[in-house]
Amino acid sequence: MSANRLTIPFQRTANLSLITRWIIGAVVLAVMLWRLYSVVFVEAIYGPDTWVRFAISGLILGGMYALIAIGYALVYGILFMINFAHGEVMMLGMFGGYFVFEGLNAVPAPGNPELTFLNAYPGLAVLLAFLTGMGVSSLAGYFLEKIAYRPLRNAPRLVPLISAIGASIFLQNAAQLLFGPQRRNYTNPDFLTRGQGWNIPIGEGTVIVTYTGVFSFVLSVLLMIALYMLVQKTKLGRAMRAVAQDKKTAALMGIDVDAVISRTFIISGILAGAAGVMWGIHQGIVYYFIGFLPGIKAFTAAVLGGIGNIPGAMVGGLFLGLIESIGPAALGIDFQLKDVIAFSILILVLIFRPSGILGEALSEEKI
Amino acid sequence: MTANPVRNGLRAGAIFAVIVVFLTLIGFTVTGSGLIAKTLGSAVSGSRLPSPGYLVVFLALLGIWGGSTAARPDPRGDRLSTSAVAGLISGLVIGVISTVLALVFSVLLANKVDPRAYLSMVSPDSMRLFLFNLHEAASPAVPAALHLVLQLLAGVLGGVIAYAVRRLSIRQAAGSRLRSISDNIKSNELVEWFQRTPYAIYILYAVIAIVLFFLPRQWGSYWNYIIGTVGIYVILGLGLNIIVGLAGQLVLGYVAFFAIGAYTVALLTAPQPHGLYVNFWVTLVIAIVLSALTGLLLGLPIMRLRGDYLAIVTLGFGEIIRILLRSDLLTSFTAGPKGVRAIAGPTLFGRPLTSDINFLYLIILAVLASIFITNRLQNSRTGRSWMAIREDEIAARASGINTTQSKLLALAIGAAFAGLGGVLFASRNQFTGPEDHTLMVSINVLALVIVGGMGSIPGIILGAFALKGLPEMLRELENYRLMVFGGLLVIMMILRPEGLWPGGHPKLEKAPERELKVPETAQQVQPEVEGVKNASKP
Numbered sequence: 001m002s003a004n005r006l007t008i009p010f011q012r013t014a015n016l017s018l019i020t021r022w023i024i025g026a027v028v029l030a031v032m033l034w035r036l037y038s039v040v041f042v043e044a045i046y047g048p049d050t051w052v053r054f055a056i057s058g059l060i061l062g063g064m065y066a067l068i069a070i071g072y073a074l075v076y077g078i079l080f081m082i083n084f085a086h087g088e089v090m091m092l093g094m095f096g097g098y099f100v101f102e103g104l105n106a107v108p109a110p111g112n113p114e115l116t117f118l119n120a121y122p123g124l125a126v127l128l129a130f131l132t133g134m135g136v137s138s139l140a141g142y143f144l145e146k147i148a149y150r151p152l153r154n155a156p157r158l159v160p161l162i163s164a165i166g167a168s169i170f171l172q173n174a175a176q177l178l179f180g181p182q183r184r185n186y187t188n189p190d191f192l193t194r195g196q197g198w199n200i201p202i203g204e205g206t207v208i209v210t211y212t213g214v215f216s217f218v219l220s221v222l223l224m225i226a227l228y229m230l231v232q233k234t235k236l237g238r239a240m241r242a243v244a245q246d247k248k249t250a251a252l253m254g255i256d257v258d259a260v261i262s263r264t265f266i267i268s269g270i271l272a273g274a275a276g277v278m279w280g281i282h283q284g285i286v287y288y289f290i291g292f293l294p295g296i297k298a299f300t301a302a303v304l305g306g307i308g309n310i311p312g313a314m315v316g317g318l319f320l321g322l323i324e325s326i327g328p329a330a331l332g333i334d335f336q337l338k339d340v341i342a343f344s345i346l347i348l349v350l351i352f353r354p355s356g357i358l359g360e361a362l363s364e365e366k367i
Numbered sequence: 368m369t370a371n372p373v374r375n376g377l378r379a380g381a382i383f384a385v386i387v388v389f390l391t392l393i394g395f396t397v398t399g400s401g402l403i404a405k406t407l408g409s410a411v412s413g414s415r416l417p418s419p420g421y422l423v424v425f426l427a428l429l430g431i432w433g434g435s436t437a438a439r440p441d442p443r444g445d446r447l448s449t450s451a452v453a454g455l456i457s458g459l460v461i462g463v464i465s466t467v468l469a470l471v472f473s474v475l476l477a478n479k480v481d482p483r484a485y486l487s488m489v490s491p492d493s494m495r496l497f498l499f500n501l502h503e504a505a506s507p508a509v510p511a512a513l514h515l516v517l518q519l520l521a522g523v524l525g526g527v528i529a530y531a532v533r534r535l536s537i538r539q540a541a542g543s544r545l546r547s548i549s550d551n552i553k554s555n556e557l558v559e560w561f562q563r564t565p566y567a568i569y570i571l572y573a574v575i576a577i578v579l580f581f582l583p584r585q586w587g588s589y590w591n592y593i594i595g596t597v598g599i600y601v602i603l604g605l606g607l608n609i610i611v612g613l614a615g616q617l618v619l620g621y622v623a624f625f626a627i628g629a630y631t632v633a634l635l636t637a638p639q640p641h642g643l644y645v646n647f648w649v650t651l652v653i654a655i656v657l658s659a660l661t662g663l664l665l666g667l668p669i670m671r672l673r674g675d676y677l678a679i680v681t682l683g684f685g686e687i688i689r690i691l692l693r694s695d696l697l698t699s700f701t702a703g704p705k706g707v708r709a710i711a712g713p714t715l716f717g718r719p720l721t722s723d724i725n726f727l728y729l730i731i732l733a734v735l736a737s738i739f740i741t742n743r744l745q746n747s748r749t750g751r752s753w754m755a756i757r758e759d760e761i762a763a764r765a766s767g768i769n770t771t772q773s774k775l776l777a778l779a780i781g782a783a784f785a786g787l788g789g790v791l792f793a794s795r796n797q798f799t800g801p802e803d804h805t806l807m808v809s810i811n812v813l814a815l816v817i818v819g820g821m822g823s824i825p826g827i828i829l830g831a832f833a834l835k836g837l838p839e840m841l842r843e844l845e846n847y848r849l850m851v852f853g854g855l856l857v858i859m860m861i862l863r864p865e866g867l868w869p870g871g872h873p874k875l876e877k878a879p880e881r882e883l884k885v886p887e888t889a890q891q892v893q894p895e896v897e898g899v900k901n902a903s904k905p
Contacts (some may be wrong), residue, residue, distance in 0.1 A: 020667040045768025082675060085761055099485070149856045155864035158617065162817045233594045279541025283841035287888035296682070296806070303679040333696075338689050343683030350680050 015143040019155035021351050028348060032331060046329060049205035057215065060213040061283065062321020063220035068277035068298035069305070069313035070227060071141075078264050079253045080157065084164035086272060087146055087295020091241055093137030094280045095179060097129040101187045120306070122189035134273035141269025142172070142262060150258070166257030175288035183287040186280040188212070194284050201284040205351035216278040222312055223274055227267070231310060240264055245307070251314025297324075297342070306356025317356055320346075378435040380460025380522075382899070383433030387426065387465055388547055394488030396848055397426045402843065403872060416492055420501040426465070426514075433457045434525020449524050451831060458522020460513035469514050472497055474508035492652035570788075576806060583727040591723040595795060597835045598730040599788045602817070603812045603825040605741045607783025611813065612822035612870065614777035615757030616670075617678040619809050620685030626804035627661055628654040629645065629787025630701060631886035633799045640702045642709025647713040651790050658786025659779040666778040670771055685809055692708035693801035707770035710793050726795050733791060736746040738824055742779070745824075754822075811835070820823055820866025829867045833859070860867055 013190060039045065072158065075083040101118060109120030118125045128306055148167045152160045187196060197210035211365060231237035242250040243260045246338035251257050281284050305316025320342055326335065390396055390818040400421035407421070419520075433903045434454030472494040475482060482489045495502060498510040506790050532538065552558055561567050583591055603625065610618050631654035635645040669680050691697055693704040701707070712721035713729060720729060752773045755763035811834055819830020837855070843850040859867070 024668055076675075081677070082427055102485070117686075148861075150863045152447030152864055155860075156821075158611070158813075158817050158821070159860050159864045162814050163857050165814055166853045169856065170850055171853075173847075173853060174389075174393065177488055177846060177850060179484060180483075195816075222590065296686075300679055300683065303676060316640040334694065336694050337690060337696065340687050343687050347669070347680050347681050350672060350676055354672050354676060356676075 002172075002254060011310040018349035025348065028344075035333075039330060042364045043332065045332075046204040047205060049207050050329070051326070052202050052207050054324065054329055056207065056209060056213065058322035059318065060217050060321070060323035061325060062301075062318035064275045064278055064282070064317075065294070065301045065321050066224060066314045066317025067220050067271045067278075068294055069226070069302040070297050070310055071272045072302040073270045073305075073308055073310050073313035074240075074264050074340045076261045076302065078240065078261055079149070079153075079160070080308075081149070081160040082145075082164065082299065083173060083268070084161060084295075085168040085292030086152040086176070086268070086298070087150075087293075088143065088168050089137050089291070090169065090272040090276040090279070091138045091175060091270050091288065091291030092140045092276070092285050093133035094267075094276035095175065096136035096273065097133035097280055098184065098186055098286050100132045101125065102224060105187050118187070119190050125189055126192070130274060132278050133277035134270045135147070137273025137276060138266040138269035141265040142273070145262060147267040150261075172288055178251050179288065181288065183285050186286055187283045188281055192281055194282070197327075204300075205208060210282075212282040216282045219274065219278060225344060227271065228310065230267070234258070265267075296319070300342070300346055304349060304356055306358045309356065309358050312356055312358035372437075372449045372670050373456055375439050376453040376456025376522075377379050380457035381436035383429060383436070383518050384455065384461045384464035387429055387456060387461055387636075388468055390485055391468060391493075392489060393847070393850075394490070394493050396422060397427060397493050397496060398845060398847060402823070403434030409627040416496050419501075422496055423498065423517060424658025426517060427524075430461055430521025431457055432520045432523035433461055433527065434522035435529035435532075436511065436525075437522070438529035445533060447527065447530050450526040452526070454522040454524070454526020454529070455519060456522070457517040457525070461522065462518030465514040466511040467517060469498055469511040471757060473502050475535075476502055477507075503797070518762045579731050581722045583731075588723045591601050591727045593836065593839050594728050595723070597831045598734045598797075599729070599733050599792050600815060600831040600835050602737045602784055602791070603808075604815045604831055605737045605824065606781040606788070606817050608781075608822065608824075608827055609741065609744065609753070609784070610777050610781035611816055613745060613753040614774055615753075616774060616777065617674060618681045618781070619806075619813065620683065620688075620871045621781070621785055621812055622786035622804050622806065622808040623665075623681070623685040623688040624658040624662060625789040625792070626685075626688050627658045627805065628786030629793035629799040630692065630789075631657050631786070632708070632790045632837055633707035633710045634701070634905050636794075637707045637709050639708060640699065643660060644711070647711050647794065651713075651787070654790045657787045658789070659783040662779040663775060666775045670778070671772045682806065682809070685804075685806060687802050689801050689806075692804065704801055706798055706803075707793075708798050709796045710799065712794050712797065721797075724740040730791055730795075733787060737787070740825060745779035749773065749776065758875060761817070814856065816855070818866060822870030823866065823868050826866050826868035826870060833867065 042177065068086065071086050071089075072083060075081065075086070104118040104125045107117040109115045112120055112351050139170045142207060144167055148163045149160050152163055192212050194209075194212055195210060195248045197208045199208055201207075229237075233239060239250070239255045240263075242253065242255055243257055246313045247257050250260075275294075276291075279290075284291065301316035301320040302313045303316070304320060305312025305314070323345050324338045324342050327345070328338045331341065333341065355358075379788070390399065397416060403424050404417045404421045407424075434457050437453040437457035438450035443657040447565055456526060470902045476491060476494055476498070481491060498507075500515060501513070562571070583594075588593065603621070606623050606624075607618065610616050610621075632647070632650045634641055635643050635650040635653065636647060638644070664683070665684055674679060692701050695703065697703070712719055712726070714720060720726060752763065752768045754767055755766065756773055758772055789799075792803070796803075814832035815834040816827060817830075817831055819828070820826030838848055838852050841851055844851055
């Protein structure tokens with residue numbers, strides 16, 4: 001077999017491509033190892049506490065990326081389209097949670113006029129905020145699919161992408177018109193005050209593990225487990241996997257394909273909404289454009305893990321979060337360039353594993 | 368779809384009620400009524416609100432639309448009553464929701480609450496307008512009831528109109544009228560001559576050349592600027608069309624090559640940060656070559672990636688370039704986030720060509736050259752091999768096409784066009800900075816290629832006008848322009864998924880059909896064979 005392939009003339013350029021890949025890989029790896037060595041052992045700017053701090057913030061960020069990335073993976077697995085408006089769906093959920101917190105903060109608690117409702121019943125308030133955020137996002141996802149994507153089900157592959165871009169522009173500007181262009185501070189209940197947390201001594205310094213961070217990370221892990229159970233164990237999950245594999249056959253087996261696609265968008269909206277409220281609680285700022293960057297990053301994460309592959313999206317999200325926070329320090333590069341490092345790693349990973357870290361869950365003929 | 372008028376009415380009513388509430392909350396009721404006032408010939412001064420009468424017209428139009436949407440044809444016999452009932456119910460839903468909104472607004476106004484802290488476009492003025500300026504004169508029930516009555520009437524009217532349009536077959540009448548007009552035009556002698564003559568295409572070219580020559584002198588500099596932008600985007604679109612439309616490789620980081628072109632001319636000609644003062648035409652060539660080389664170098668390791676992996680890698684590359692351009696690391700080389708100023712314009716025999724009219728001529732020339740080159744490429748052996756790769760990469764490889772080389776060539780040529788566009792862009796604005804090279808540029812170019820129709824050159828020109836010209840034409844809509852633009856993008860894709868002027872897959876795969884000559888002997892043999900078959904059957 002290999003002898004046959006060698007006689008085909010294109011093999012020469014393919015080899016050129018292979019050689020380039022290996023040269024680039026070797027050079028980049030050498031530079032990275034050298035930088036890592038000099039930063040960690042020679043310069044030793046950061047103590048172990050700083051490294052732990054970077055790792056923790058990376059995990060928290062990665063958890064949120066993973067939640068959004070799952071939304072991309074779910075939709076991609078079923079429709080083979082990049083849901084470009086997913087970041088905006090997340091932004092709407094973020095606003096949903098914001099308004100619940102603001103509203104509850106304006107209402108005095110029943111029976112205790114010194115406290116606002118938000119701080120008298122913080123658990124209930126957080127629950128309400130998440131339910132609202134997830135509800136808003138899932139509604140947005142549902143209608144997005146119904147209005148902008150369903151009529152294009154049989155169109156060429158790039159057409160829904162442009163429709164998604166249009167929807168994304170529409171939602172961004174609609175949010176700007178509705179809520180104004182200003183950046184707003186997310187109001188948290190007192191027990192989730194930003195920047196406060198447990199102090200853990202590590203090495204010479206202490207590391208603050210923020211309450212918001214732990215909360216976000218635990219919640220995102222729980223949601224990921226729930227999603228995994230849903231996809232693997234329930235009837236809906238089985239239907240989703242069937243539709244992802246082959247729509248026509250799934251329809252012949254009595255699965256309502258349209259309904260499954262709608263529900264997929266609802267589920268990805270729920271995850272995006274939860275990620276949005278978490279993002280608000282942890283990062284503290286909400287405005288109309290905030291969905292854009294996390295959306296792009298999460299899409300990157302989804303590709304990094306292998307498009308359409310749900311565990312891949314989780315791994316990709318965590319990996320991207322870690323790279324973003326540890327990368328600049330590890331390579332001794334300015335923190336301005338964290339996105340450069342993230343995207344360079346992405347390119348490197350894809351050069352050597354062209355279908356993502358965990359590989360894609362699709363067969364080739366579908367693309 | 369069942370033809371239950373109640374259900375149809377409820378559904379249409381709910382949709383339009385949401386639209387009315389949404390438009391009110393984003394303050395479009397004010398702008399919309401203002402637009403109606405302007406169309407009806409009433410002068411609206413900048414800051415004053417339009418009179419409530421125009422709001423009534425605006426809301427009534429929405430209600431009529433809702434009512435006519437609700438009044439679907441009834442397959443069991445189209446009756447006026449069902450249409451009217453559907454319209455009435457739709458009006459009822461819209462009316463009740465508007466009433467609730469009106470009551471909320473009157474309560475807010477009475478308590479002097481300014482919702483602008485949360486809903487930025489709902490000012491007290493716009494709330495007063497929504498209550499038809501009646502909140503002080505009367506109890507809150509009056510404007511609320513007025514909304515309900517208005518929507519009920521509009522809904523019924525909409526239902527009746529929809530019914531009338533169906534019954535009187537106004538659509539068919541309009542269609543046949545149009546057809547007769549077009550027949551008249553076609554049967555006109557001059558038009559017939561034009562269709563027959565072989566010189567038609569040259570006449571068309573001559574007309575276009577004259578228009579392109581004289582129009583830049585007629586427009587003001589504002590329109591020259593817009594048309595220049597459209598021209599630059601046509602060049603970018605033609606380049607991306609080679610990569611996406613012909614070779615079928617999704618590239619989302621096209622802006623990287625644009626940035627390389629722009630920064631090459633900027634760094635080589637501007638007095639800051641390097642002060643090299645190289646001649647514009649030299650830098651033009653350098654920029655194009657550099658962009659193409661970048662495309663080649665980027666393509667070498669990644670060209671085996673498929674579909675969306677390629678998209679995300681190129682997207683990442685575009686972002687890397689932008690972030691590097693603005694980073695502190697390269698500030699001494701690229702002037703950092705504040706950008707490069709005073710970029711030189713082109714000169715011709717020592718005379719500067721920087722006036723907007725001259726520059727527009729330059730852009731038009733560049734566009735014509737690009738169209739010529741892409742057209743020749745598209746019909747060449749290379750172009751056909753690109754299309755083969757687009758249709759089926761494995762089959763293309765099996766038929767002896769060197770796919771890696773072809774794809775690399777497509778990327779390099781596409782990148783060269785982006786470099787040209789970048790040079791023109793930076794040199795015309797005499798400035799370029801990292802914020803000129805965001806992801807939105809790539810997305811815009813991709814959108815114009817697809818909106819126009821992939822793989823079609825006239826489509827790309829149309830797409831460039833739609834994507835860069837349309838937002839300018841929507842200036843009338845002020846703040847709502849981008850939102851409307853996004854919505855239109857979705858609607859355009861739904862109505863014409865193949866693009867405004869689709870490329871039409873060339874019929875390369877089919878040889879022209881030939882008449883098969885059946886030999887006479889064969890025809891004589893035929894009945895015998897039949898007979899044998901029949902004989903052997905029983």
